[in-house]
Amino acid sequence: MTEMTPIAAETAQTVEGAPLLSTPAAAAAPAAPAELERDALPVAGDVLPSAEEADAMDPVWAWLRAHHPNLQAPPEGFSLSTQGIYQLDDAPNRNSRIKGQLFVCSPLVVIGRTRTDKDGAGWGYLVALLNPVGKWVPVIVPSSMLADDGRQMRELLMRQGLRCAQDRAGRQAMGEYIQSSSPSRTVQVVTRPGWVGDVFALPGKVIGQSNNEMEIMLDLEARKLLVAQKGEVADWKAMARLAEANSRAALALSAAFAAPLLTRLGEPGGGLHFHARSSRGKTTMLRLAGSVWGGGGETGFARSWRTTDNALEGIAVDHNDMLLCIDEIGLAPTERLGEIAYMLASGQGKTRSSKTGQTQPTARWRTFVLSSGEDPVATRIEASAAFRRSGVQAGSSVRFIDVPMLIDDATSFEDLAGFADERSFTRHLIDETDRHYGWAGPAFLEAFLADPKAHEATAREMIETFIAQTTTPEDDPQVQRVARQFAVIAAAGTLACRWGVLPWDREESALKAAATCFDAWKAGRDTTKSAEELDAIRTLKAFFELHGASRFESLERRAPYGTAGEDDPLYSSSSQIVRDRCGYRLENEEDGSFTYFVTSEAWRTQICADRDARFVAEVAKKCGALIPGEGGHLTKNKRLPGRSGTARVYWLQPDKLP
Structure with a gap:
């Protein structure tokens, strides 16, 4: 490669003898061939051929125009060579006190104008610079960075390897060079992957044909996203064939294809959490599913739960319309886990304000999450102080679904495909996901976009069929919602199999895996009630099991008042002082159980805490544990010691709670 000597600040103004070219027609005889770039340069959706295809590379502009005639010539008064950009003596606005060719920066071409805001704001420039190792690097430069003396722009480009003039004249000329360029292309820049109309934006690639006049380009602003391809299809x-006969593995692979369908089908985000004790294949499921989209990280495509919820917002945005794998939930902050799980599934971050007090745009995404850990998500949330105060968030429990990894007490896989044991089987899967990844996701998108309307209709039909076959009218709406998530996964896996992306022998394999894991989730839940109802029941049972004797004063009836009745006077049966009393209790003569008379204030503040007191009472009534009053009231009149007349209290029989 032609030597590109760094230019010191004191000699930056005039560099004599550099090969120049102001227009393509002025190309002189080339110098020694330069081994420019090995990687292709993306040009607004097009690809610039590698320099090895050129006969010569000095000057660079002749090669660029030969291979990319759509590129505009340098603006008037500037030239481009392998040595860099120079401002000529006769350039408009040239500082007359400086003689000779003025060095501006190392090789840089302006490819197009960019726009990040559909409403017309957010304009910028798409440029490509030649870095010190001979690679073309595309960079988006917001127009706002050229304000003042363009320092922010230079910092951005220099981080990518550009050499810039250090004198004032050279810095001014650099801004003039970029702003004077008039590229013919306009590129719509998106800052997160996923659907943009009818195309799908991935790093370095846009899948589909856009109906928009502008080309589409994804800019992650140097953030690393492990979307990549390696190995052989x-x-x-x-490797994927080995998952077909294993319900958890087949479910994980199917879930990897579900994410891009969510937006197209109008389905919300969600997630699965594989849980079991250590070394049972949980992380392997994440690696297997992640290999659909990429890899190359310490755990393949997966991220770690060891991060902040603010950082997870950014990670979720970078996985918009794609799979997000997060390993080892034991590293997540327990006190905020419920909120984080709900945030990931709901697809909306916090609303924040700038230093000036203006509201900043809220981060939004739609993704499907696969998680792993030794404990279920629900168990970890219930262990937090936040749960004890406020109870379960149904949004997290039914959108972030706990799937037991174990099929029985010791088995995670139904079919080991001839391997000696589960350890060697999972070791093989992990090794293969390190060698081959990133091919299936783009192939699935290309197959879907061959006839998106028809495929959407097919997926919706599959979803409704799955729900009808796996649920009953008696199931709570939250159970129906979980079934719908499994249905989307089943539909995605079935379509991937139908299109040959998944190499499974039977399309029904994805449906069978989803149904098996849905049954496992229901078995672990052991009820058709909603998460809020379960929480209300558990709250009541826990309180009366812990405080039934200590916080309720025992009562008894006394003769000669005849047959016991509800209005009979009651008397304290103990001289023991009851601290923090919540009410009274009376033993039922028929079976020895107790009826508790709970004061309204104690019911609201002590038993229900931050939960909805009326909802908890309604649940108890539905279970037959609350004796309602007349006229549909949840409280009922009762004569109690030390009170004149009757008082309205909650009549509760905890033994009747399920």
């Missing part, structure tokens, strides 16, 4: 399929 056939070898990846050989």
